[in-house]
Amino acid sequence: MKQILIIEVSPRTGVSASRKVTEKLSARLRAEFPDAKLVYRDLAKDKTPHLDDSTLKAISSKDPVEIQANRESGRLSDQLIxxxxSSDLLVIATPMWNFGIPSSLKAWIDFVVRAGKTFSYTESGVSGLAKNKKAILVIASGGVFSDGPWKPFDFVEPYLRHILRFIGIEDVQTVRVEGLNIPSLAGAAVPNAEAAVERLVL
Ligand SMILES: Cc1cc2nc3c(=O)[nH]c(=O)nc-3n(C[C@H](O)[C@H](O)[C@H](O)COP(=O)(O)O)c2cc1C
Structure with missing residues:
Protein backbone atom coordinates (compact mmCIF):
# COMPACT_ATOMS: atom_id res chain seq x y z
CA MET A 1 0.00 0.00 0.00
CA LYS A 2 1.81 3.12 -1.24
CA GLN A 3 -0.85 5.80 -1.08
CA ILE A 4 -4.31 6.17 0.44
CA LEU A 5 -6.62 8.94 -0.74
CA ILE A 6 -9.18 10.16 1.80
CA ILE A 7 -11.99 12.33 0.49
CA GLU A 8 -13.82 14.27 3.19
CA VAL A 9 -17.11 15.88 2.23
CA SER A 10 -18.97 17.13 5.31
CA PRO A 11 -18.69 20.89 5.90
CA ARG A 12 -19.69 20.37 9.58
CA THR A 13 -16.16 20.53 10.98
CA GLY A 14 -16.01 19.69 14.68
CA VAL A 15 -19.32 17.81 14.87
CA SER A 16 -19.43 15.76 11.67
CA ALA A 17 -20.22 12.09 12.26
CA SER A 18 -18.61 10.97 8.98
CA ARG A 19 -15.43 12.84 9.90
CA LYS A 20 -15.35 11.26 13.39
CA VAL A 21 -15.54 7.78 11.85
CA THR A 22 -12.93 8.66 9.24
CA GLU A 23 -10.58 9.71 12.06
CA LYS A 24 -10.91 6.21 13.52
CA LEU A 25 -10.40 4.68 10.07
CA SER A 26 -7.32 6.86 9.43
CA ALA A 27 -5.82 5.71 12.74
CA ARG A 28 -6.33 2.08 11.74
CA LEU A 29 -4.88 2.69 8.27
CA ARG A 30 -1.83 4.43 9.75
CA ALA A 31 -1.28 1.49 12.11
CA GLU A 32 -1.75 -1.19 9.42
CA PHE A 33 0.17 0.61 6.66
CA PRO A 34 2.83 2.74 8.40
CA ASP A 35 4.71 3.30 5.13
CA ALA A 36 1.69 4.45 3.14
CA LYS A 37 1.21 8.13 2.34
CA LEU A 38 -2.22 9.39 3.44
CA VAL A 39 -3.50 12.12 1.15
CA TYR A 40 -6.48 14.10 2.44
CA ARG A 41 -8.70 15.98 0.03
CA ASP A 42 -11.19 18.01 1.99
CA LEU A 43 -13.93 19.04 -0.43
CA ALA A 44 -15.49 21.36 2.17
CA LYS A 45 -12.30 23.47 2.37
CA ASP A 46 -10.85 22.91 -1.07
CA LYS A 47 -13.88 23.10 -3.31
CA THR A 48 -13.91 21.52 -6.75
CA PRO A 49 -15.71 23.93 -9.10
CA HIS A 50 -18.51 22.87 -11.40
CA LEU A 51 -17.43 21.90 -14.90
CA ASP A 52 -17.55 24.91 -17.20
CA ASP A 53 -17.20 25.33 -20.95
CA SER A 54 -13.43 25.85 -20.91
CA THR A 55 -12.79 22.86 -18.60
CA LEU A 56 -14.99 20.62 -20.73
CA LYS A 57 -13.06 21.68 -23.84
CA ALA A 58 -9.77 20.92 -22.06
CA ILE A 59 -10.81 17.46 -20.87
CA SER A 60 -13.19 16.16 -23.50
CA SER A 61 -12.59 17.95 -26.81
CA LYS A 62 -11.33 15.92 -29.76
CA ASP A 63 -9.77 19.03 -31.33
CA PRO A 64 -6.07 19.39 -30.33
CA VAL A 65 -6.16 23.17 -30.95
CA GLU A 66 -9.14 23.55 -28.63
CA ILE A 67 -7.49 21.34 -26.00
CA GLN A 68 -4.32 23.44 -26.17
CA ALA A 69 -6.25 26.73 -25.95
CA ASN A 70 -8.01 25.57 -22.77
CA ARG A 71 -5.09 23.68 -21.26
CA GLU A 72 -4.98 25.66 -17.99
CA SER A 73 -8.63 24.83 -17.27
CA GLY A 74 -7.86 21.11 -17.41
CA ARG A 75 -5.10 21.19 -14.81
CA LEU A 76 -7.26 20.55 -11.75
CA SER A 77 -8.86 17.53 -13.42
CA ASP A 78 -5.36 16.21 -14.27
CA GLN A 79 -4.22 16.76 -10.69
CA LEU A 80 -7.27 15.07 -9.10
CA ILE A 81 -6.97 12.12 -11.47
CA SER A 86 -1.55 7.03 -7.63
CA SER A 87 -3.59 5.63 -4.72
CA ASP A 88 -4.20 1.99 -3.87
CA LEU A 89 -7.11 2.71 -1.57
CA LEU A 90 -9.78 5.39 -1.86
CA VAL A 91 -11.84 6.41 1.17
CA ILE A 92 -14.94 8.53 0.55
CA ALA A 93 -16.56 9.88 3.72
CA THR A 94 -19.82 11.61 2.96
CA PRO A 95 -23.13 12.63 4.50
CA MET A 96 -26.39 11.76 2.78
CA TRP A 97 -28.06 14.97 1.68
CA ASN A 98 -31.57 14.82 0.29
CA PHE A 99 -31.14 11.10 -0.32
CA GLY A 100 -28.07 11.59 -2.48
CA ILE A 101 -24.49 12.83 -2.31
CA PRO A 102 -23.67 16.50 -1.65
CA SER A 103 -22.95 18.44 -4.85
CA SER A 104 -19.35 19.04 -3.70
CA LEU A 105 -18.70 15.29 -4.03
CA LYS A 106 -20.51 15.19 -7.38
CA ALA A 107 -18.24 18.02 -8.60
CA TRP A 108 -15.15 15.96 -7.64
CA ILE A 109 -16.61 12.92 -9.44
CA ASP A 110 -17.25 15.06 -12.56
CA PHE A 111 -13.55 16.04 -12.55
CA VAL A 112 -12.15 12.50 -12.14
CA VAL A 113 -14.47 10.35 -14.26
CA ARG A 114 -12.87 11.17 -17.60
CA ALA A 115 -12.67 9.23 -20.87
CA GLY A 116 -9.15 8.15 -21.73
CA LYS A 117 -7.97 8.68 -18.14
CA THR A 118 -10.19 6.73 -15.73
CA PHE A 119 -12.37 4.85 -18.23
CA SER A 120 -12.24 4.07 -21.92
CA TYR A 121 -14.65 3.12 -24.65
CA THR A 122 -13.67 -0.20 -26.23
CA GLU A 123 -15.16 -2.51 -28.89
CA SER A 124 -16.75 -4.53 -26.12
CA GLY A 125 -18.11 -1.56 -24.13
CA VAL A 126 -16.78 0.65 -21.38
CA SER A 127 -13.67 -0.36 -19.49
CA GLY A 128 -12.53 1.10 -16.17
CA LEU A 129 -8.90 2.26 -16.05
CA ALA A 130 -8.55 2.76 -12.28
CA LYS A 131 -7.45 -0.84 -11.79
CA ASN A 132 -6.16 -2.70 -8.73
CA LYS A 133 -7.71 -0.36 -6.21
CA LYS A 134 -10.01 -0.77 -3.27
CA ALA A 135 -12.51 1.69 -1.85
CA ILE A 136 -14.17 2.25 1.51
CA LEU A 137 -17.32 4.35 1.79
CA VAL A 138 -18.25 6.02 5.08
CA ILE A 139 -21.85 7.19 4.75
CA ALA A 140 -23.57 9.25 7.46
CA SER A 141 -27.33 9.72 7.47
CA GLY A 142 -30.07 10.94 9.75
CA GLY A 143 -32.24 7.94 8.91
CA VAL A 144 -31.55 4.22 8.46
CA PHE A 145 -30.91 3.07 4.91
CA SER A 146 -28.87 -0.14 5.20
CA ASP A 147 -32.12 -2.06 5.66
CA GLY A 148 -35.82 -1.43 6.22
CA PRO A 149 -38.47 0.70 4.50
CA TRP A 150 -36.10 3.55 3.57
CA LYS A 151 -33.52 1.35 1.82
CA PRO A 152 -34.97 1.96 -1.69
CA PHE A 153 -34.47 5.71 -1.17
CA ASP A 154 -30.73 5.44 -0.66
CA PHE A 155 -29.19 7.07 -3.73
CA VAL A 156 -25.76 7.34 -2.10
CA GLU A 157 -24.31 3.84 -1.82
CA PRO A 158 -25.79 2.40 -5.08
CA TYR A 159 -24.60 5.47 -7.01
CA LEU A 160 -21.10 5.51 -5.51
CA ARG A 161 -20.70 1.76 -6.09
CA HIS A 162 -21.88 2.19 -9.68
CA ILE A 163 -19.56 5.09 -10.53
CA LEU A 164 -16.59 3.38 -8.85
CA ARG A 165 -17.28 0.17 -10.80
CA PHE A 166 -17.54 2.26 -13.97
CA ILE A 167 -13.94 3.46 -13.51
CA GLY A 168 -12.70 -0.01 -12.50
CA ILE A 169 -12.95 -0.07 -8.70
CA GLU A 170 -14.92 -3.19 -7.77
CA ASP A 171 -13.67 -3.97 -4.27
CA VAL A 172 -15.84 -1.63 -2.20
CA GLN A 173 -16.74 -1.87 1.49
CA THR A 174 -19.21 0.39 3.28
CA VAL A 175 -19.39 1.69 6.83
CA ARG A 176 -22.75 3.22 7.76
CA VAL A 177 -23.13 5.92 10.40
CA GLU A 178 -26.91 5.89 10.44
CA GLY A 179 -29.90 6.86 12.50
CA LEU A 180 -28.21 10.11 13.55
CA ASN A 181 -31.54 11.96 13.61
CA ILE A 182 -33.49 9.17 15.33
CA PRO A 183 -33.29 9.76 19.11
CA SER A 184 -33.31 6.06 20.03
CA LEU A 185 -30.47 5.28 17.59
CA ALA A 186 -28.40 8.47 17.51
CA GLY A 187 -26.18 7.69 20.52
CA ALA A 188 -25.04 4.33 19.15
CA ALA A 189 -24.50 5.44 15.53
CA VAL A 190 -20.87 6.57 15.78
CA PRO A 191 -19.76 3.78 18.20
CA ASN A 192 -21.41 1.16 15.92
CA ALA A 193 -19.65 2.62 12.89
CA GLU A 194 -16.32 2.71 14.73
CA ALA A 195 -16.79 -0.98 15.58
CA ALA A 196 -17.52 -1.62 11.87
CA VAL A 197 -14.24 0.12 10.99
CA GLU A 198 -12.41 -2.49 13.09
CA ARG A 199 -14.10 -5.26 11.07
CA LEU A 200 -13.12 -3.89 7.63
CA VAL A 201 -10.92 -6.22 5.63
CA LEU A 202 -7.87 -4.12 4.75
C1 LIG B 1 -28.86 19.56 3.67
C2 LIG B 1 -29.06 18.28 4.42
C3 LIG B 1 -29.82 17.26 3.86
C4 LIG B 1 -29.99 16.06 4.55
N1 LIG B 1 -30.71 15.07 3.95
C5 LIG B 1 -30.84 13.88 4.58
C6 LIG B 1 -31.56 12.82 3.96
O1 LIG B 1 -32.06 12.92 2.84
N2 LIG B 1 -31.68 11.66 4.64
C7 LIG B 1 -31.12 11.49 5.88
O2 LIG B 1 -31.24 10.40 6.43
N3 LIG B 1 -30.42 12.47 6.47
C8 LIG B 1 -30.28 13.66 5.85
N4 LIG B 1 -29.58 14.66 6.45
C9 LIG B 1 -28.93 14.40 7.74
C10 LIG B 1 -27.45 14.08 7.58
O3 LIG B 1 -27.24 13.00 6.70
C11 LIG B 1 -26.85 13.77 8.93
O4 LIG B 1 -26.95 14.93 9.72
C12 LIG B 1 -25.38 13.34 8.91
O5 LIG B 1 -24.91 13.33 10.19
C13 LIG B 1 -24.52 14.27 8.15
O6 LIG B 1 -23.17 13.81 8.16
P1 LIG B 1 -22.04 14.63 8.92
O7 LIG B 1 -22.39 14.55 10.39
O8 LIG B 1 -20.76 13.95 8.60
O9 LIG B 1 -22.10 16.04 8.44
C14 LIG B 1 -29.40 15.88 5.81
C15 LIG B 1 -28.65 16.91 6.37
C16 LIG B 1 -28.48 18.10 5.70
C17 LIG B 1 -27.66 19.19 6.33
Missing part, protein backbone atom coordinates in the same frame (compact mmCIF):
# COMPACT_ATOMS: atom_id res chain seq x y z
CA UNK A 82 -3.24 11.74 -10.71
CA UNK A 83 -4.07 11.75 -7.00
CA UNK A 84 -6.65 9.00 -7.53
CA UNK A 85 -4.61 6.86 -9.92
Missing amino acids: DELL
Whole structure:
Protein backbone atom coordinates (compact mmCIF):
# COMPACT_ATOMS: atom_id res chain seq x y z
CA MET A 1 0.00 0.00 0.00
CA LYS A 2 1.81 3.12 -1.24
CA GLN A 3 -0.85 5.80 -1.08
CA ILE A 4 -4.31 6.17 0.44
CA LEU A 5 -6.62 8.94 -0.74
CA ILE A 6 -9.18 10.16 1.80
CA ILE A 7 -11.99 12.33 0.49
CA GLU A 8 -13.82 14.27 3.19
CA VAL A 9 -17.11 15.88 2.23
CA SER A 10 -18.97 17.13 5.31
CA PRO A 11 -18.69 20.89 5.90
CA ARG A 12 -19.69 20.37 9.58
CA THR A 13 -16.16 20.53 10.98
CA GLY A 14 -16.01 19.69 14.68
CA VAL A 15 -19.32 17.81 14.87
CA SER A 16 -19.43 15.76 11.67
CA ALA A 17 -20.22 12.09 12.26
CA SER A 18 -18.61 10.97 8.98
CA ARG A 19 -15.43 12.84 9.90
CA LYS A 20 -15.35 11.26 13.39
CA VAL A 21 -15.54 7.78 11.85
CA THR A 22 -12.93 8.66 9.24
CA GLU A 23 -10.58 9.71 12.06
CA LYS A 24 -10.91 6.21 13.52
CA LEU A 25 -10.40 4.68 10.07
CA SER A 26 -7.32 6.86 9.43
CA ALA A 27 -5.82 5.71 12.74
CA ARG A 28 -6.33 2.08 11.74
CA LEU A 29 -4.88 2.69 8.27
CA ARG A 30 -1.83 4.43 9.75
CA ALA A 31 -1.28 1.49 12.11
CA GLU A 32 -1.75 -1.19 9.42
CA PHE A 33 0.17 0.61 6.66
CA PRO A 34 2.83 2.74 8.40
CA ASP A 35 4.71 3.30 5.13
CA ALA A 36 1.69 4.45 3.14
CA LYS A 37 1.21 8.13 2.34
CA LEU A 38 -2.22 9.39 3.44
CA VAL A 39 -3.50 12.12 1.15
CA TYR A 40 -6.48 14.10 2.44
CA ARG A 41 -8.70 15.98 0.03
CA ASP A 42 -11.19 18.01 1.99
CA LEU A 43 -13.93 19.04 -0.43
CA ALA A 44 -15.49 21.36 2.17
CA LYS A 45 -12.30 23.47 2.37
CA ASP A 46 -10.85 22.91 -1.07
CA LYS A 47 -13.88 23.10 -3.31
CA THR A 48 -13.91 21.52 -6.75
CA PRO A 49 -15.71 23.93 -9.10
CA HIS A 50 -18.51 22.87 -11.40
CA LEU A 51 -17.43 21.90 -14.90
CA ASP A 52 -17.55 24.91 -17.20
CA ASP A 53 -17.20 25.33 -20.95
CA SER A 54 -13.43 25.85 -20.91
CA THR A 55 -12.79 22.86 -18.60
CA LEU A 56 -14.99 20.62 -20.73
CA LYS A 57 -13.06 21.68 -23.84
CA ALA A 58 -9.77 20.92 -22.06
CA ILE A 59 -10.81 17.46 -20.87
CA SER A 60 -13.19 16.16 -23.50
CA SER A 61 -12.59 17.95 -26.81
CA LYS A 62 -11.33 15.92 -29.76
CA ASP A 63 -9.77 19.03 -31.33
CA PRO A 64 -6.07 19.39 -30.33
CA VAL A 65 -6.16 23.17 -30.95
CA GLU A 66 -9.14 23.55 -28.63
CA ILE A 67 -7.49 21.34 -26.00
CA GLN A 68 -4.32 23.44 -26.17
CA ALA A 69 -6.25 26.73 -25.95
CA ASN A 70 -8.01 25.57 -22.77
CA ARG A 71 -5.09 23.68 -21.26
CA GLU A 72 -4.98 25.66 -17.99
CA SER A 73 -8.63 24.83 -17.27
CA GLY A 74 -7.86 21.11 -17.41
CA ARG A 75 -5.10 21.19 -14.81
CA LEU A 76 -7.26 20.55 -11.75
CA SER A 77 -8.86 17.53 -13.42
CA ASP A 78 -5.36 16.21 -14.27
CA GLN A 79 -4.22 16.76 -10.69
CA LEU A 80 -7.27 15.07 -9.10
CA ILE A 81 -6.97 12.12 -11.47
CA ASP A 82 -3.24 11.74 -10.71
CA GLU A 83 -4.07 11.75 -7.00
CA LEU A 84 -6.65 9.00 -7.53
CA LEU A 85 -4.61 6.86 -9.92
CA SER A 86 -1.55 7.03 -7.63
CA SER A 87 -3.59 5.63 -4.72
CA ASP A 88 -4.20 1.99 -3.87
CA LEU A 89 -7.11 2.71 -1.57
CA LEU A 90 -9.78 5.39 -1.86
CA VAL A 91 -11.84 6.41 1.17
CA ILE A 92 -14.94 8.53 0.55
CA ALA A 93 -16.56 9.88 3.72
CA THR A 94 -19.82 11.61 2.96
CA PRO A 95 -23.13 12.63 4.50
CA MET A 96 -26.39 11.76 2.78
CA TRP A 97 -28.06 14.97 1.68
CA ASN A 98 -31.57 14.82 0.29
CA PHE A 99 -31.14 11.10 -0.32
CA GLY A 100 -28.07 11.59 -2.48
CA ILE A 101 -24.49 12.83 -2.31
CA PRO A 102 -23.67 16.50 -1.65
CA SER A 103 -22.95 18.44 -4.85
CA SER A 104 -19.35 19.04 -3.70
CA LEU A 105 -18.70 15.29 -4.03
CA LYS A 106 -20.51 15.19 -7.38
CA ALA A 107 -18.24 18.02 -8.60
CA TRP A 108 -15.15 15.96 -7.64
CA ILE A 109 -16.61 12.92 -9.44
CA ASP A 110 -17.25 15.06 -12.56
CA PHE A 111 -13.55 16.04 -12.55
CA VAL A 112 -12.15 12.50 -12.14
CA VAL A 113 -14.47 10.35 -14.26
CA ARG A 114 -12.87 11.17 -17.60
CA ALA A 115 -12.67 9.23 -20.87
CA GLY A 116 -9.15 8.15 -21.73
CA LYS A 117 -7.97 8.68 -18.14
CA THR A 118 -10.19 6.73 -15.73
CA PHE A 119 -12.37 4.85 -18.23
CA SER A 120 -12.24 4.07 -21.92
CA TYR A 121 -14.65 3.12 -24.65
CA THR A 122 -13.67 -0.20 -26.23
CA GLU A 123 -15.16 -2.51 -28.89
CA SER A 124 -16.75 -4.53 -26.12
CA GLY A 125 -18.11 -1.56 -24.13
CA VAL A 126 -16.78 0.65 -21.38
CA SER A 127 -13.67 -0.36 -19.49
CA GLY A 128 -12.53 1.10 -16.17
CA LEU A 129 -8.90 2.26 -16.05
CA ALA A 130 -8.55 2.76 -12.28
CA LYS A 131 -7.45 -0.84 -11.79
CA ASN A 132 -6.16 -2.70 -8.73
CA LYS A 133 -7.71 -0.36 -6.21
CA LYS A 134 -10.01 -0.77 -3.27
CA ALA A 135 -12.51 1.69 -1.85
CA ILE A 136 -14.17 2.25 1.51
CA LEU A 137 -17.32 4.35 1.79
CA VAL A 138 -18.25 6.02 5.08
CA ILE A 139 -21.85 7.19 4.75
CA ALA A 140 -23.57 9.25 7.46
CA SER A 141 -27.33 9.72 7.47
CA GLY A 142 -30.07 10.94 9.75
CA GLY A 143 -32.24 7.94 8.91
CA VAL A 144 -31.55 4.22 8.46
CA PHE A 145 -30.91 3.07 4.91
CA SER A 146 -28.87 -0.14 5.20
CA ASP A 147 -32.12 -2.06 5.66
CA GLY A 148 -35.82 -1.43 6.22
CA PRO A 149 -38.47 0.70 4.50
CA TRP A 150 -36.10 3.55 3.57
CA LYS A 151 -33.52 1.35 1.82
CA PRO A 152 -34.97 1.96 -1.69
CA PHE A 153 -34.47 5.71 -1.17
CA ASP A 154 -30.73 5.44 -0.66
CA PHE A 155 -29.19 7.07 -3.73
CA VAL A 156 -25.76 7.34 -2.10
CA GLU A 157 -24.31 3.84 -1.82
CA PRO A 158 -25.79 2.40 -5.08
CA TYR A 159 -24.60 5.47 -7.01
CA LEU A 160 -21.10 5.51 -5.51
CA ARG A 161 -20.70 1.76 -6.09
CA HIS A 162 -21.88 2.19 -9.68
CA ILE A 163 -19.56 5.09 -10.53
CA LEU A 164 -16.59 3.38 -8.85
CA ARG A 165 -17.28 0.17 -10.80
CA PHE A 166 -17.54 2.26 -13.97
CA ILE A 167 -13.94 3.46 -13.51
CA GLY A 168 -12.70 -0.01 -12.50
CA ILE A 169 -12.95 -0.07 -8.70
CA GLU A 170 -14.92 -3.19 -7.77
CA ASP A 171 -13.67 -3.97 -4.27
CA VAL A 172 -15.84 -1.63 -2.20
CA GLN A 173 -16.74 -1.87 1.49
CA THR A 174 -19.21 0.39 3.28
CA VAL A 175 -19.39 1.69 6.83
CA ARG A 176 -22.75 3.22 7.76
CA VAL A 177 -23.13 5.92 10.40
CA GLU A 178 -26.91 5.89 10.44
CA GLY A 179 -29.90 6.86 12.50
CA LEU A 180 -28.21 10.11 13.55
CA ASN A 181 -31.54 11.96 13.61
CA ILE A 182 -33.49 9.17 15.33
CA PRO A 183 -33.29 9.76 19.11
CA SER A 184 -33.31 6.06 20.03
CA LEU A 185 -30.47 5.28 17.59
CA ALA A 186 -28.40 8.47 17.51
CA GLY A 187 -26.18 7.69 20.52
CA ALA A 188 -25.04 4.33 19.15
CA ALA A 189 -24.50 5.44 15.53
CA VAL A 190 -20.87 6.57 15.78
CA PRO A 191 -19.76 3.78 18.20
CA ASN A 192 -21.41 1.16 15.92
CA ALA A 193 -19.65 2.62 12.89
CA GLU A 194 -16.32 2.71 14.73
CA ALA A 195 -16.79 -0.98 15.58
CA ALA A 196 -17.52 -1.62 11.87
CA VAL A 197 -14.24 0.12 10.99
CA GLU A 198 -12.41 -2.49 13.09
CA ARG A 199 -14.10 -5.26 11.07
CA LEU A 200 -13.12 -3.89 7.63
CA VAL A 201 -10.92 -6.22 5.63
CA LEU A 202 -7.87 -4.12 4.75
C1 LIG B 1 -28.86 19.56 3.67
C2 LIG B 1 -29.06 18.28 4.42
C3 LIG B 1 -29.82 17.26 3.86
C4 LIG B 1 -29.99 16.06 4.55
N1 LIG B 1 -30.71 15.07 3.95
C5 LIG B 1 -30.84 13.88 4.58
C6 LIG B 1 -31.56 12.82 3.96
O1 LIG B 1 -32.06 12.92 2.84
N2 LIG B 1 -31.68 11.66 4.64
C7 LIG B 1 -31.12 11.49 5.88
O2 LIG B 1 -31.24 10.40 6.43
N3 LIG B 1 -30.42 12.47 6.47
C8 LIG B 1 -30.28 13.66 5.85
N4 LIG B 1 -29.58 14.66 6.45
C9 LIG B 1 -28.93 14.40 7.74
C10 LIG B 1 -27.45 14.08 7.58
O3 LIG B 1 -27.24 13.00 6.70
C11 LIG B 1 -26.85 13.77 8.93
O4 LIG B 1 -26.95 14.93 9.72
C12 LIG B 1 -25.38 13.34 8.91
O5 LIG B 1 -24.91 13.33 10.19
C13 LIG B 1 -24.52 14.27 8.15
O6 LIG B 1 -23.17 13.81 8.16
P1 LIG B 1 -22.04 14.63 8.92
O7 LIG B 1 -22.39 14.55 10.39
O8 LIG B 1 -20.76 13.95 8.60
O9 LIG B 1 -22.10 16.04 8.44
C14 LIG B 1 -29.40 15.88 5.81
C15 LIG B 1 -28.65 16.91 6.37
C16 LIG B 1 -28.48 18.10 5.70
C17 LIG B 1 -27.66 19.19 6.33
